[in-house]
Amino acid sequence: MPPQRMTSPFVQATPAIPSRPVGQSLLQIVPSTACLHCDVCCRFPESDSFLRPFFTADEIRLAVGAGLAPERFSDVEGAQIEVVPNPSGEGYLCPAFDPATSHCRIYDRRPLDCRLYPFALMWDASHTQVLLGWDTKCPYMRDLPSAPIEQAAEGTARWIEEDATLEILARYPRLVGRFQDDVIVLRPLARVTERLQQGRLPVRMQPLTIEDRHRLESALAESPGAQELPLAAASFAFHYIWRHRLTYSWADLHGHLCLFADSPDGIFMVLPPLGTxxxxxxxxxxxxxxxxxxxxxxxxxxxxxxxxxxxxxxAAGYVVTAQEPDYLYAAADLADLVGDAYRSPRAACNRFLREHDGVFEPYDPRDRPACLSLFREWSEQKQRAGEDDWAKALLEDATGAHEAALSAYDELGLTGAVVRVQGRIRAYTMGLWLNQSVFCVLLEVADRDMVGAGPFIFREFCRQARNKGACWINTMDDSGLPSLARAKHWYRPARLLPNYTVTEPRR
Ligand code: SF4
Incomplete structure (x- = not known):
């Protein structure tokens, strides 16, 4: 199901909202008859979809006055609305949307973000220009010839570039969304760009691509702590495989490479500034x-x-908060599984070899379809085992990360391995070198109905890393999942590597 978005339902013209300092009405290009028969708008595939409409402080007041629960807004000064599960069981709905009638319950007071749709305001990919475009997710627009679209765009652009609207956009920059490649660009909005950039840092943001790998890795290698025991996040692949969930970009700030991710709620830094x-x-x-x-x-x-x-x-006054640490093990411990502490994983490996005679081999990109099919099997096994909602959400997100790692294996510089039982892949794993002595296991999937398949591929993978010079194995954090924490503690970590989040002090 494609991402879905807010509506422009029912009427041709929207009356001006008295409390908003925007003088003129905004013409709706999509007629109400089309909106009433469409099932795209106001519905969202994920609860945190970045397409949820943004409400300004005035718009929140109006919406709450029209009956929307104030709890639907995380910040009364302006926020994206919090959506509710669709009673049909598929995705989420804007709480103002009535699925029985396909009406917006606050239509006369709906926010600017909704009133603009199917036109969209967004930055270009390098975040240097604001663009007006139209969203190809709107089926009505897809069937419309370009002349009426152009005509409506002209009026909409004029309205957006009026002083009153510019002031709203300057106060609420989140009304201008990130670049979307399924939005057809109609024209740049020079006045909006200029207004939004007034007094701002002249920063050129570059989308993160695979070509940036060596640039990022060199900057990481020069950063504090790189030669000691780095966090798993101190690597290119750790971030790159999540591009289906986050849009990454980087900028050079004072000679440091700064890596940002665009999330549904705004941008944040996924690492501290990199460099010396x-x-x-x-x-x-x-x-x-x-x-x-x-x-x-x-x-x-x-x-x-x-x-x-x-x-x-x-010392510079920032607030530093501890997050879930990475688990770090002595490579020799995991490779040899010697002693009482490792009796259980050792027994699991022995049982697997006794019962299945599995073969550990390097991953070959031709194994990708079989690995993805195993991933689907493994996900179903985990769902059947009764994972909680958080674990299910993580699992859903992980699908894209596994696909990316298995596809871009060479470009990302990953090391991979599979275990075959009678020719069929029953486990796979991927990892990378964080520095010369620390190897990180990035992902691992093993048939849960085959006892010992997981411990076996993990031991063999760690053995391979130890034989190539690894002193330490980093297995990342436990994502706050008790079952994952138990599994990680089962292997007796030598250290828990602290991982911190830094915020500004409250003003
Ligand atoms: S406020 Fe109204 S128009 Fe906007 S997304 Fe919600 S239901 Fe749709």
Whole structure:
């Protein structure tokens, strides 16, 4: 199901909302008859969809006055609405949407974000220009010739570039969305761009591509703590495989490479500024940039900060909060499984070999279809085992990450392995080198109905890494999942590597 978006239902013209300082009405291009028979708008595939409409403070007041629960807004000063599960069981609905009648219950008071649709305001891919486009998810627009679209776009662009609307956009920059490649660009909005960039940092944001791998890895290698025991997040692949969930971009701030992710709630830094030298200037610039983009959203933060940078950031007045740590093991422990502490995993490996005689082999990109099919089997096994909602959501998200790792295996510099039983792949794993002595296991899938398949591929993979020089194995954090934490503790971590999030002090 494609992402879905808010509506422009029912009428041709929208009356001006008295409390909004925008003088003229905005013409609706989609007629009400079309909207009433369409099942795209106001519905969202995920609860945190970035397409949920944004309401300004005035619009929140109006919506609440029209009967919407105030709890639907995380911040009364402006927020994307919190959606509710669709009673049909498929996806989520805007709480103002009545699925029985396909009407918006606050139609006369719906926000600017909804009134614009199917036109969309967005930044270009490098975040240097604001564009007006139309969303190809709207079926009515897809069938419309270009002349009426152009004509309506002209009126809409004029309306958007009026002083009153510009002031709203300057106050609520989140009304201008991130670049979407399924939005057809109609024209740049020079006045909006200029207004939004007034007094702002002149930063060129670059979309993260596979070509940036060596640039990012070199910057990581120069950063504090890189030669010691790095976090799993201190690698290119760790982030790149999540591009189906987050849009990554980077910028050079004071000679440091700063990596940002665009989430449904705004942008945040997924790593501290990378490179050599003091962090004060790049960190201050990065927070300013995030504030400019996010307004007051609490998403503004710097994640995956290693212990090595904490003292400097605390001394500069930032708030440092501990997150789930990475699990770090002595490679020799996991490779040999010697002693009483490892009796259970050792027994599981022995049983697997006795009963299935599995063969451990390097991953070959031709194994991808079989691995993905095993991933689907494994997901079903986990669902049957009764995972909680958080675990299910993680599992759903993980599908894209596994697909990306298995596809871009070579470009990402991953090491992979499979276990075959009678020719069929029953387990696979992928990992990468964080530095010369630390190997990170990035993902692992094993047939849960085959006892010992998981412990066996894990031991063999760690053995291979130890034989190639690894002293330490990092298996990332436990995502707050008790079952995963138990499994990680089962192998006796030598250390838990602290991982911090850094925010600005409250003003
Ligand atoms: S506010 Fe109304 S028009 Fe906007 S998404 Fe919700 S139901 Fe649809």
């Amino acid at each position: 030298g003091p962090l004060a200037e790049p960190v201050a610039a990065a927070f300013r940039l995030m504030r400019e983009r996010n307004g007051s959203s609490s998403v503004t933060r710097m994640a995956n900060v290693p212990e090595a940078s904490v003292a400097e950031l605390r």
